[in-house]
Amino acid sequence: MRTFRIAPSILSANFACLGQEVTDVIAAGADIIHFDVMDNHYVPNLTIGPLVCEAIRPLTQAPIDVHLMVKPVDSLVPMFAKAGANLITFHPEGSEHVDRTLALIRDCGCKAGLVFNPATPLHHLDHVMDKLDMILIMSVNPGFGGQSFIPQALNKLREARRRIDAYREATGRDIWLEVDGGVKVDNIAEIAAAGADTFVAGSAIYGADDYAATIAAMRAELAKVA
Numbered sequence: 001m002r003t004f005r006i007a008p009s010i011l012s013a014n015f016a017c018l019g020q021e022v023t024d025v026i027a028a029g030a031d032i033i034h035f036d037v038m039d040n041h042y043v044p045n046l047t048i049g050p051l052v053c054e055a056i057r058p059l060t061q062a063p064i065d066v067h068l069m070v071k072p073v074d075s076l077v078p079m080f081a082k083a084g085a086n087l088i089t090f091h092p093e094g095s096e097h098v099d100r101t102l103a104l105i106r107d108c109g110c111k112a113g114l115v116f117n118p119a120t121p122l123h124h125l126d127h128v129m130d131k132l133d134m135i136l137i138m139s140v141n142p143g144f145g146g147q148s149f150i151p152q153a154l155n156k157l158r159e160a161r162r163r164i165d166a167y168r169e170a171t172g173r174d175i176w177l178e179v180d181g182g183v184k185v186d187n188i189a190e191i192a193a194a195g196a197d198t199f200v201a202g203s204a205i206y207g208a209d210d211y212a213a214t215i216a217a218m219r220a221e222l223a224k225v226a
C-alpha cells in the first residue's frame with residue numbers, strides 16, 4: 001500500500017481569514033500545508049513571506065512545505081527555517097549553486113527539495129540525489145493558482161519515479177515525489193499512477209464548498225491506485 005499525502009496550497013485560501021483556512025483544511029483531512037512564495041522577479045506574482053509562515057506555525061502540527069519561486073534563494077532559507085518551515089523547495093533556475101542551496105536548507109534543519117518547471121530537464125537531479133528529500137514536478141508554469149494541468153507532466157513524473165525507485169534500491173532511502181498545479185479529484189488517480197505520492201491542490205480544495213468532502217474524494221480516487 002503506497003502512502004499518499006495531500007497538500008492544500010494556501011495560495012487559493014481566503015487571506016482575510018488565513019489562520020482559519022489553515023486549521024480548516026487540516027481538520028478536513030489534509031496532511032501538509034503548501035506555502036507558495038512568489039517574488040515578482042522569478043515569477044510574475046507577489047505573495048507571502050516568512051512573517052506569514054511564522055504566524056501560521058502555531059496553528060498546526062502539520063508540516064509546512066515552503067515552495068520558493070524566488071531568485072535568489074539563499075537569503076530566504078534561514079528566514080523560513082526560523083519561521084517554522086519543515087520543507088523548503090526551490091527551482092534550480094533560482095540558485096547559482098544548487099548543491100550549496102540544498103546543503104544550506106538541510107543545515108537549517110529543514111528537508112530540502114528541487115522543483116522542476118514544465119520545461120526544466122530532470123538532469124539537474126544527476127549529482128544531488130543524496131541531498132534531496134523531495135522532488136517537486138510542476139504541472140503548470142509557476143506563478144498562479146487555478147491553471148490547467150499540463151499532461152506532459154505525467155511522463156516527467158514517470159521518469160522521476162524511475163530515478164527515485166532506483167535510488168531507493170541502491171541506498172534504502174526514500175525521496176518524496178510531489179506534483180503541483182491543476183491537481184483535481186478527476187485527475188489525481190492518473191497522476192498517482194504516474195508516480196506522485198504528494199499532491200498539492202489549491203483551487204480544487206479551497207475553491208470547493210466542502211473541504212473535507214473534496215479531500216475524501218481525492219483519497220477515494222487514490223485508493224484505486226494504491
Ligand SMILES: O=C(CO)[C@@H](O)[C@H](O)COP(=O)(O)O
Binds near residue numbers: 141
Ligand atoms: O506553485 C503553485 C503555482 O505556481 C501552486 O502551488 C498553485 O498554488 C497550485 O494551485 P492549483 O493549480 O492547485 O490551483
Ligand SMILES: [Fe+2]
Binds near residue numbers: 034035036067180200
Ligand atoms: Fe506551489
